[in-house]
Amino acid sequence: MRVLVWPAGWEDDATSQYRLLMPARALAGEGADVVVDRTGPTVVWDREWHGTTPPADANVWSVYRPDADVVVLQRPGRRWWTDIIPHLQLRGVRVVVDVDDRFDLIPRRNVAAPGYRPRVGSTHSYEWIDRACRLADTVTCSTLALRDRYGYGHGMVLPNLVPERYLSVEPAEKRDAVGWAGSVDTHPGDLEVTEGALPRALHGTDWGVHVVGTGKGVRRALRLEAEPSVTGWVPFERYPGCVAEIGIGIVPLHDSPFNACKSALKAAEMASLGVPVVMSPTPDNRRLHGLGVGELADSPGQWRRWLSRLIRSAEARADLAGRGREAMAGQTYERLCGRWWQAWEGAPRTTKELVHAG
Numbered sequence: 001m002r003v004l005v006w007p008a009g010w011e012d013d014a015t016s017q018y019r020l021l022m023p024a025r026a027l028a029g030e031g032a033d034v035v036v037d038r039t040g041p042t043v044v045w046d047r048e049w050h051g052t053t054p055p056a057d058a059n060v061w062s063v064y065r066p067d068a069d070v071v072v073l074q075r076p077g078r079r080w081w082t083d084i085i086p087h088l089q090l091r092g093v094r095v096v097v098d099v100d101d102r103f104d105l106i107p108r109r110n111v112a113a114p115g116y117r118p119r120v121g122s123t124h125s126y127e128w129i130d131r132a133c134r135l136a137d138t139v140t141c142s143t144l145a146l147r148d149r150y151g152y153g154h155g156m157v158l159p160n161l162v163p164e165r166y167l168s169v170e171p172a173e174k175r176d177a178v179g180w181a182g183s184v185d186t187h188p189g190d191l192e193v194t195e196g197a198l199p200r201a202l203h204g205t206d207w208g209v210h211v212v213g214t215g216k217g218v219r220r221a222l223r224l225e226a227e228p229s230v231t232g233w234v235p236f237e238r239y240p241g242c243v244a245e246i247g248i249g250i251v252p253l254h255d256s257p258f259n260a261c262k263s264a265l266k267a268a269e270m271a272s273l274g275v276p277v278v279m280s281p282t283p284d285n286r287r288l289h290g291l292g293v294g295e296l297a298d299s300p301g302q303w304r305r306w307l308s309r310l311i312r313s314a315e316a317r318a319d320l321a322g323r324g325r326e327a328m329a330g331q332t333y334e335r336l337c338g339r340w341w342q343a344w345e346g347a348p349r350t351t352k353e354l355v356h357a358g
Helices: 016-028 080-090 124-136 144-150 164-168 197-202 218-221 239-244 265-272 282-293 300-312 313-326 339-345 351-357
Strands: 002-006 035-036 044-046 059-064 070-074 094-099 138-141 155-157 179-183 208-212 248-251 278-279
Touching: 002 016, 016 035, 016 138, 016 339, 035 070, 035 179, 059 080, 070 164, 070 339, 080 094, 080 124, 094 124, 094 339, 124 144, 124 313, 138 339, 144 282, 164 265, 164 313, 179 197, 179 239, 179 265, 179 351, 197 208, 197 300, 197 313, 208 265, 218 300, 248 265, 265 278, 265 313, 278 300, 300 313
Parallel strands: 002 035, 002 070, 070 094, 094 138, 138 155, 179 208, 179 248, 248 278
Antiparallel strands: 044 059
16 A cells, blocks of 8 residues: 655655654554555646736646555645545545644634634635535544544544653753743633743742743733743754753643644653643543553643742652653654554445445
8 A cells, every 4th residue: 555645845845844854754663565655646627827826716627646545634624625636535545634733723813723713715714724624535643532522433642742752852951940831822811721830830940941942922911920932933853952951841722623633742742851741631631640650730820839849849740751751762753653544444435435425
């Protein structure tokens, strides 16, 4: 069986890395016939056009059969990606669609929200992702909640894992800092759930706050007395090393339907990189905690207590970091990439099923 992977992004797109590129590389390393393709499908259109993006009224007339038995699409938000699915299936190619977020529930203050909001004549929205999931032979999702929403009876959960190399990353020096990795632009309201617990935990210590990112808006959201230190934007290849420098990691998420569907990826990254982590009790964070990762905090008081304890005890930090790294040693792509192969291989749907899915 040959699998062709068409990721939504490339080397600096973290979602493409974790959802498609890392498992594809792990499988290829095991000898599986998996190809990551940068060119995409060869399409015959119903009209001539020039440029890189089809006009809104252009339609897919036909699709050439790729040299593959299975193709994997990632969050196909554009109409044309959804339109090619039945063409591929009728040529005997299985189609797998991967979904990593509840695109219909993206908070309005999230910078990504306008791009997925349906509009009259829109060629990019969450509605096309939903239709693609209905049409697909298999839908793979990072969490159970996403499978329940997008699976349509043919969904599978493939939790985000980490590459084995994360387990051996050791920073040149650990910062005496509580750290967060992310952007307020894509996490509106999340840091605020700590309600000032962090500066209270830091009071009377030499510890600071460090952000893997630009740090824009973080001081206000965390109610800090001073601006945190920041890395600025870093390319993905440098990201693990920057996260590993953090003394204690935090993953605060406010209680919302959108966050209830999110994966525990941030906590998984931190734990695998040897960072003790405190996180909000979203469903997938609870799953990861059950494996031995981090501590859960669902109130400002709990945030303060856990952070105070870890800041003041090197032994507590080492213990939590060790347990987290040990747990993540069993959650690597190299160890579990067979799950992706099983999902991609799945049983084909019948012609009748394809018709009704449309």
